Amino acid sequence: MKIREISQLLDAKLYTGEEMLDREVHNGFSCDLMSDVLAYAENEAVLLTGLVNPQVIRTAEMMDIVCLVFVRGKEPTEAMIKLAEERSIVIMSTDKRMFTSCGILHDAGLKSGDE
């Protein structure tokens, strides 16, 4: 699924990565626990999370996660936006809740890495 499609489906506000909207993500992962992201997320994934701190960006960097979606209307800080820009990671924020967001993306064909 293209990042552009994720952004449209979730009616999300984009903070970084305007030029990367045509990149593909291969699967989705949703989690607030970064240690679990480091244990289970797959390559080239989109991560949906309600956790907002710089370690979310660093975790994404280590796991080659290309796109981050903050759910429940949470907004990244300036420091996080800068970190993400330097690492070519797309950040967006949606007002939808985690479960709803995952359901919408799954219905649209995005799968989890273990499916």
Place this chain on the structure above:
Amino acid sequence: MEPMILEYTVSADDFSGAGEASGDVKKTLKSLGFPPEVIRRVSVAMYEAEINMVIHARGGKITVEISPDEIRVCCEDVGPGIPDIDLAMQEGWSTASDKVRGLGFGAGMGLPNIKKYTDYLDIKTVVGQGTTLTMSVAV
């Protein structure tokens, strides 16, 4: 060929800076052309160790040795040490504070993750003196 040596000091003062060293190693390995899977395994294991140093041990020192056939990472701290390594290796077992958990870590996956992503892991620890963790990933 002599291995390339990278050295980092990990500061415990700034949680948001944790991961800086691992990110730098990741960039270096990328520029040297190592396979993506090797790079990911090294950077995730080192990042977990870096986080551990910040949340448990007031920081420390990391030395990375890059050879064509192996990446070796040595993390030394003068923190509290690990009283029971078997317990610490169990998934889900953690002594982290609620504050650390609120930041998305301290779920008891750090050491298990490091073990999972590396080919070799050795932990030397003395309670009250510190911990030295040596790990390597074969290329």
